Amino acid sequence: MLERRAQLRRRESDRVEDDLYKTLSTPHCxxxxxxxxxxxxxxxxxxxxxxxxxxxxxxxxxxxxxxxxxxxxxxxxxxxxxxxxxxxxxxxxxxxxxxxxxxxxxxxxxxxxxxxxxxxxxxxxxxxxxxxxxxxxxxHFQSLKWLLFVRQYALTRAEIRLCKSLVEGLTLTEYSTQWHITTGTARSQLHGVLGKTGTRRQADLLRLIYLFTQG
Missing domain, CATH: 3.30.450.20 (PAS domain)
Incomplete structure (x- = not known):
């Protein structure tokens, strides 16, 4: 069921996550x-x-x-x-x-x-x-790199689903609606992922995912 639902088309493409990347150093040349x-x-x-x-x-x-x-x-x-x-x-x-x-x-x-x-x-x-x-x-969020991230922090299926949804730009409310769970459950999943990964904010979590999957 999870894999079938994961193949469904995501929300429209203009979702914005302003904190997805850490500001880069200034190029000198x-x-x-x-x-x-x-x-x-x-x-x-x-x-x-x-x-x-x-x-x-x-x-x-x-x-x-x-x-x-x-x-x-x-x-x-x-x-x-x-x-x-x-x-x-x-x-x-x-x-x-x-x-x-x-x-x-x-x-x-x-x-x-x-x-x-x-x-x-x-x-x-x-x-x-x-x-x-x-x-x-x-x-280019490659499956093998995702697998490394998942194993590194021992994420559950629900936590993996949440992380991928956040990377795609969904808010917690949109994620809850798409997967038919309460907002409270979504927040609980996010709290669990933050605890496992040692991050404090959703923006920090997204940066960590980027390092694993795009680095």
Missing amino acids: HHCLQNWDENELLLDSQKQLIYITPQATGIIKQHPKLFTLSPAFRLLNPQHAAKLESFGTDKTQDTEPLCLLLENEQEQQRILLSCHQLPKPSTSIPHAARYLLKLHYFC
């Missing part, structure tokens, strides 16, 4: 990016492209209905575009990473986009890097 990740972009304050890895270019070309690079990096979904446009502006004052799960009806693969705001340079530099964007195919 472009070649530093090669040591971090293969699917990255650097943008200036106007969201104009400064640097992009070949791998990220390939993802964007494969999904032209999600992204555009000209005249600036933009998401074609209006809701996602608005969230990216407001990220890091004076209106929000939000320095935590922005995370969006992107997809459209014609494409089977979902893409996880995380946007990290970089510190302002100490001097006035034209087109200085202000945002680091990372692209990942959501299916």
